[in-house]
Amino acid sequence: MKPQDRFFSEGQCYFGPGENPLTETQCDVWDWDRLRMVKVKGTAKLFLPDEDIENTILAKFADYLSPEVRAITVDDNGLLVEVSADPEEDDTPFVAYLPFSMIESLADSRAIQYSKLQELGRLGPGLDLSSCEGEFGIPRKVAFKFNPLDKPLRLQMAWDELNILRILPPHPNIVPFNRVVLEDVESRVIGFTTKYIPGGTLDNPKTPFRFEWLQQLIRLVDFLNLELGIMY
Structure with missing residues (x-):
């Protein structure tokens, strides 16, 4: 998995005015490697709206944290100051899969x-x-x-x-x-x-894209759409 694909944030939650740099802030960040949510805490000075810096911060520490860690707290420089394994901090979602x-x-x-x-x-x-x-x-x-x-x-x-x-x-x-x-x-x-x-993927821009592959894709889309009635 590419490092940039491992984490995604659900946004910033401010416990007070977001424009106040001292406002307590927390962000739920999903870790695709550990398949759990990790809560990243700090202040509004660090966690600006829509910048998702929490992904980068968690990426620096994730591989050194115990699997039991549910939340981390960082200072205004993004440095780790506290970790928590408290189950009450766990925001990992429950999915009601069908039997x-x-x-x-x-x-x-x-x-x-x-x-x-x-x-x-x-x-x-x-x-x-x-x-x-x-x-x-x-x-x-x-x-x-x-x-x-x-x-x-x-x-x-x-x-x-x-x-x-x-x-x-x-x-x-x-x-x-x-x-x-x-x-x-x-x-x-x-x-x-x-x-x-x-065989890998086409994510690598240096991989040449063969015309034969394009023909295969077009034939496949025609098969799904025209013969099976599946929109793709």
């Missing part, structure tokens, strides 16, 4: 418990490279896609992606659906896996 047994549309889908996946690395926000036991007990790499945030739009997009990808007919330019992933306590649906295809 697998209640979802008729997934009744014929293969499923795997989350504990059966071995995390190998983060490919990006909400996307892990994992390993699981394949046919004949041979380990295989899969991409595990999930949504740990309680944002309605993100939840809807994740749900639509799972259900659409699961029923798509085979296509040479669509990564095939693998399994539904269930959490271990109540078998709730938390995501899905697909076949992992190595």
